[in-house]
Amino acid sequence: MKIKNLPLAASLFALLLVPSAKASLIVTYAESPNSVNSTLSNTEVYTFDSLTADQKHTNVSWSGVGTFDALYVKSVDQYGGAVDASYPSGSPYSVQSTSIGIDPVPVTNLTLTTPSAYFGFWWSAGDPKNVLDFYSGNNLVAEFTTANLMLKLKNESAYLGNPRNRSLDSAEPFAFINFYGETGTTWDKITFSNIGSSGFESDNYTSRVGAWGTGPGEAGKPVPGVVLETVNGLDVSVPEPGTALAGLLVAAGFVARRFSKKR
Helix, strand or coil, X not given: CCCCCHHHHHHHHHHHCCCCCCCCEEEEECCCCCCCCCCCCCCEEECCCCCCCCEEEEEEEECCCEEEEEEEEECCECCXXXXXXCCCCCCCEEEEECCCCCCCCCEEEEEXXXXXXXXXXXXXXXXXXXXXXXXXXCEXXXXXXXXXXXXXXXXXXXXXXXXXXXXXXXXXXXXXXXXXXXXXXXXXXXEEEECCCCEEEEEEEEEECCCCCCCCCCCCCCCCCEEEEEEEECEEEEECCCCCCHHHHHHHCCCEEEEECCX
């Protein structure tokens, strides 16, 4: 394609590297279906490995990061439990659920010691009704519901099934999800919940105080991962299907359709 208006093209390219003031969070998922960890540097990671599995825990400290008010930690199974050096067959993981048979922890609040601008986690046995609410004080920064993510990954077969063995839970998606606060956007509490009685399985929670662009080698580069959507409060922007460079343009607030979530 020949671009006739070079000054305009240069301006658009520059804007690709500048976060939009209209969106508070950029949500991406890892390009590799086998990723269970964040690629960012200077992060703190919580794995749940130190907690006794198959029981509820309260007032759990994440050293240097914050406190969980309540967690239900589950033993590794087909639905979750990331593989790492200490757990080559899979590790304990967290569940928020009101399902019969699981000690109910319908909501988990993670209160942070320091306002932060990045959060990531490994999403396993994906469900369209999982919800994360990001707060700054009493103000809702963004609410993310996994419905769009579920729809997207269900159409990408490489993400289906537990990466430990893709024949395990082969109908549900597994992926590492990233949440990037745009310039000036931080949060000091994250609430994990679920609409209805299904489970919210997750592992390898990852937090960073500094926004994208503040780490070594990050300046001027697009956020890592495949852009799913941007979120400001309850307002969501999704890149138009088939749009060229949509993954980059959406980060700058271009080529997006906007709508409000209906709860």
